[in-house]
Amino acid sequence: MTNTDVLILGAGPAGLTAGLYAVRAGAKTVIIESLAPGGSVNLTPDIENFPGFIKIGGAELGTKMLEQTESAGARVVYDEVEDIDFDKRTVKTAEATYKYNSLIIATGVSPRKLGLGNEEDFIGNGIHFCGLCDGQFYRGKDIVVVGGGNHAVEEVIYLSAIAKSVTIINNTDKFIAQEVLVNKIPAKAKVYHSATVTEIIADKKITGVKLKDGTKIACDGIFVAIGRVPNTNLFKDKLDLSRDGYLVVNNEMRTSNASVFAAGDVVQKQIRQVITACADGAIAATFATRK
Numbered sequence: 001m002t003n004t005d006v007l008i009l010g011a012g013p014a015g016l017t018a019g020l021y022a023v024r025a026g027a028k029t030v031i032i033e034s035l036a037p038g039g040s041v042n043l044t045p046d047i048e049n050f051p052g053f054i055k056i057g058g059a060e061l062g063t064k065m066l067e068q069t070e071s072a073g074a075r076v077v078y079d080e081v082e083d084i085d086f087d088k089r090t091v092k093t094a095e096a097t098y099k100y101n102s103l104i105i106a107t108g109v110s111p112r113k114l115g116l117g118n119e120e121d122f123i124g125n126g127i128h129f130c131g132l133c134d135g136q137f138y139r140g141k142d143i144v145v146v147g148g149g150n151h152a153v154e155e156v157i158y159l160s161a162i163a164k165s166v167t168i169i170n171n172t173d174k175f176i177a178q179e180v181l182v183n184k185i186p187a188k189a190k191v192y193h194s195a196t197v198t199e200i201i202a203d204k205k206i207t208g209v210k211l212k213d214g215t216k217i218a219c220d221g222i223f224v225a226i227g228r229v230p231n232t233n234l235f236k237d238k239l240d241l242s243r244d245g246y247l248v249v250n251n252e253m254r255t256s257n258a259s260v261f262a263a264g265d266v267v268q269k270q271i272r273q274v275i276t277a278c279a280d281g282a283i284a285a286t287f288a289t290r291k
């Protein structure tokens with residue numbers, strides 16, 4: 001059993017900032033990360049709205065945050081959480097069991113899927129959620145991007161430089177993305193508004209999509225950017241969640257359990273950005289370490 005003052009789940013901007021504030025408050029701090037440090041910032045090529053950097057690569061910003069938090073004294077471990085006992089204040093992972101005084105949940109969000117029959121068969125091999133990660137497989141090929149918000153439009157801008165053709169399928173009558181991004185959509189991108197993908201056309205590999213009105217669009221790959229779902233499965237029926245599954249917190253970032261805090265995109269709130277995730281992390285750690 002490893003004892004720690006503060007245990008943080010997730011090493012994205014919220015978890016890493018919480019870790020920095022917790023160690024600076026004198027708390028022994030462990031951060032458990034199930035994938036890669038930096039979290040969702042790794043999915044974006046450039047961040048242009050984080051103060052102090054006119055433009056910085058997402059992965060570079062994540063690495064800088066990790067370095068700062070580790071050098072301050074937090075320990076980051078890469079492991080999978082299996083169970084949490086909120087009464088005993090223990091977290092069991094694949095490798096160890098941790099006992100905490102305060103827990104900070106900073107597990108972020110995951111991409112929403114299309115919800116179509118054969119989708120799971122092609123995830124990572126024809127269906128993707130991150131252009132920066134997987135776009136290189138579609139050099140000179142035809143792709144479809146599904147979505148109409150900031151993320152979808154960012155994907156279109158990035159992937160247009162790689163793919164032979166990019167077709168955007170947006171289910172609203174105009175883009176909901178910021179105008180500054182929409183204005184950057186390259187002329188070669190073909191746009192279908194008020195359109196919904198109802199079928200993934202595939203045999204052994206994806207060959208196209210079918211829309212609700214029957215239109216078929218040939219493509220080699222599909223990039224899905226239709227929103228995100230909170231990573232809160234572990235906390236269902238244990239902590240108060242909003243109707244759409246986000247953690248409900250008070251202005252100290254405290255959840256319905258007094259020793260459990262939450263920060264970042266996983267929290268019920270309006271603005272999900274790096275800067276708001278960092279702010280949440282700072283607040284959560286400050287109250288989590290307050291005697």
Ligand SMILES: Cc1cc2nc3c(=O)[nH]c(=O)nc-3n(C[C@H](O)[C@H](O)[C@H](O)COP(=O)(O)OP(=O)(O)OC[C@H]3O[C@@H](n4cnc5c(N)ncnc54)[C@H](O)[C@@H]3O)c2cc1C
Binds near residue numbers: 080107
């Ligand atoms: C494509 C894209 C572009 C973006 N562009 C911008 C931008 O330009 N500017 C901006 O400000 N914001 C941008 N954002 C939003 C920004 O990335 C997020 O708001 C921010 O990363 C949220 O930080 P977080 O720490 O709450 O969550 P995340 O960054 O999602 O980190 C959560 C971490 O928790 C880990 N995790 C999940 N479950 C567990 C578990 N059970 N145990 C342990 N670890 C777990 C995950 O692996 C992940 O590393 C963008 C997001 C995307 C997807």
